[in-house]
Amino acid sequence: MRHIAIALAVGLAGCAGQTSAAPAPAPVTTSATSRSQTSDSTARIAASEGGVSVPNDNPFPSTYKPFPSRPTVIRNVTILTAAGPTIRNGSVLLRDGRIAAVGASVGAPADAVVIDGTGKYVTPGIIDTHSHIGAGGVPDDNGTQTNDVNEATNPVTANVWVEHSVWPQDPQFPRSLAGGVTTLQVLPGSANLIGGRSVVLKVVPSRTVQGMKFPGAKYGLKMACGENPKRVYRARGPSTRMGNVAGYRAAWIQAEAYKRRWDKWNATHQGDPPARDLGLETLAEVLRGNILVHNHCYRADEMAQMIDIAHEFGYQIRSFHHGVEAYKIADLLARDSIAASVWADWGAFKMEAADAVRGNMAMLDHAGVRTIMHSDDASGEQRLNQEAAKAMAEGSRIGLPVSEDEAVKWMTINPAWALGLQDRIGSIEVGKNADVVLWSGDPFSVYSRAEKVWIDGAMMFDRLDPAHQWRTDFELGFVPANNGGTK
């Protein structure tokens, strides 16, 4: 029910007479000036790996560096690779941050740490496409001011970047890590039609959000359909679903014009550059394909309309989120290669969630849709494996069984694709980042827990060793040391 509480709070904020006009334009910055502030290396990463074609394309560059690691072999273990059939009694070698070998047996360097995985399972690191942790931090008692998820002052806030809300000391981060989550996308909330930029983070301790940012990951854009925006802005509009759609289209029309102005100037560099507008800059980058659209949408009919809007303006929806009615339009999603980030069994908490069925994932998967288990919840994020297990069970019940080899993709390679990172994370394949979870047993059993978690080959969590259990600054003194589900 926590999400409802948050949503209602947003509603109050939204109708508390907020009538702010469009945000003040950002100062004009010349291309030359901002280029000079961008290091060559980040510029290269930006150009090749998902940065943006704007004057200052990477103003908050990632400073993440992998943690120290030793070559590590996990032996005698069942490996769900997310790239092929289960390897029973297999081995995997992590070296220099990468998966160096995987198979029935692998050669191990003499200095390798050897872990016996008898009775245990290995999966790729879990990836959540829909998180708010860090931005919606805890504790969130009245007055803590830790909830920075919704900039509910204007229905279109494409200008905000959620990374500027992320508190790296949010105690929810280590709990997600202990649930096997190695990468997550933090999204702005759903109060707005267009909520702003997302950020993709590695779940690692850091003093700064820059130290958590996944190097080279594309940004996402949060959009939201349906009840939330029209409820939050009912006093000033949009107050209806038709108002919502008019709002998206108006924003994209502006973005097209902005993109044309900048494309023209970029081609000629004649005269003064056009004035920068942070919001339109983000939207124009979506139109250029450099930012991926993540669209909160519950109802099938609204998703179909959002698909038409994407066609009208020539962008792709990378993933619908929540999609409780996605099963009704599985064919449309498959046709347009739109991923579905959904829950196992949330529903009925509001009208647009009334048609939630537990068979959603199995029906989507069988229809060829890239299906993703997402959380939107710091508690559920710790147990995406359990959520997947519930959805598998329902598949069996309705005659649409899903194998473990397929279901593991719901929380690994499929979300990796939704984040544009499918070539780097999401499967146990040679050359991929060594983001790996060792589970105490079958990850789809209620009794299994993530026992050890590696990110880029470095052991970041060990349930059996307090020395490998991250405690945030906040937790020191506030939270008993034996807390956190880590023992």
Add this chain to the structure above:
Amino acid sequence: MRARSLAAAALVLCATATQAQTIAITGGKVYPVSGPVIEGGTVLFRDGKIVAVGRDVAVPAGAQRIDATGKVVTPGLVNAATELGLVEIGAVSSTREYGAPDAQNGIAAAFTPWIGLNPTSILLAPAREAGVTTVMVSPEGGLISGQAGIVHLVPGTAEDMIMRSPVGMVATLGPGRGPNGGSRAATLLKLREVLDDAKAYRTRRADFERAQIRPLAASRLDLEALQMVLDGRVPMIIEADKSSDIQAAMRLAKDYGFRMILAGGAEAWMVADELAAAHIPVLTGAMNNIPETFATLGQRQENAGLLNKAGVKVSVIGNAGGGDEDAFNVRNVRFEAGNAVAYGMDWDSALRSITLTPAETFGVADRVGSLAPGRSADVVIWSGDPLEFATQPERVFIAGREVTQPSRQDLLEDRYKTLPPNYRAPLGKP
């Protein structure tokens, strides 16, 4: 249940006939909960009541036999913290029935939400078909929210469903409760004032009626309702998370001599021995480890297991906090119990924590919560370990009648399992 759901309409008509039958479930691994597991056991029931449970039960001629070889048989599950039947669509205020009328002023002791119970709620079927057969329903809001009741998920009228009421008076301790927010001490002061005035009212009802008494801190109805707490007939269910709030609640119970049940109890593990010594049952979950507020800094998944080890009677309830576990996902309580096992509770205690323990806690153990002669024939046949995700509740009986009504979700899945959707009844069906 899937195969049967399409023909469900017909089966519903047969349900009444089924009730009168004698049914023997044979060959299963039977967990009576009130006694040791029985391999290859028989559960015999007739006219809605369990007649016999054991290995060598004689099955009368004419009884319907159900072979449960290779299956697990348990009592129907009891979920001790729900709003089932009191809410339909959470955000639709006209379908919310759990709100206390006087929550603004904080005191609604006379409020009995089950009066508004919706026996046709669409949320009942998902719970029933998942093996949940009895639920506690609770009011919400304010300092004293009102009274809780036990609801049996038999099909029928609200009257048929209300098994026992009231079973508790619900109050909440913590920061900012009470009329105008305020401190913990202010909340406690308000509670003490109300309880003192309820005592005063008890001895001076006549003066109260003649208006010859100073103004009292609650309405006549609320003061009247609190008598059953003060005289020990009904326990106070106190929701509190912080260990010091729990201790304050225990002091209150001692000072006023009422029985107490602790609900929530995020930090209960810190005071487990005190709770055990005071024989205070606890309703708590096993899937929350997030310091969501300054009252839950010590929240951990081991809570239920640690309390159980200390000798506290623990009913496991949903508390993960995101998944609507008091309404649409009441059915997930068995997974909460499974998580309790993963975090230290023994398996038998975990099954007990969602069957007999809550039945005992709310005084209905003579009716539900175990497989024993005389109990309501609430029986679930599971495909395997009932705490595991992959396990299906294959057949569910409530008061001897098999659950056959498909949920709305079943109907939607049937319609959309093939695309384009089947907007008409399948050919060949009436």
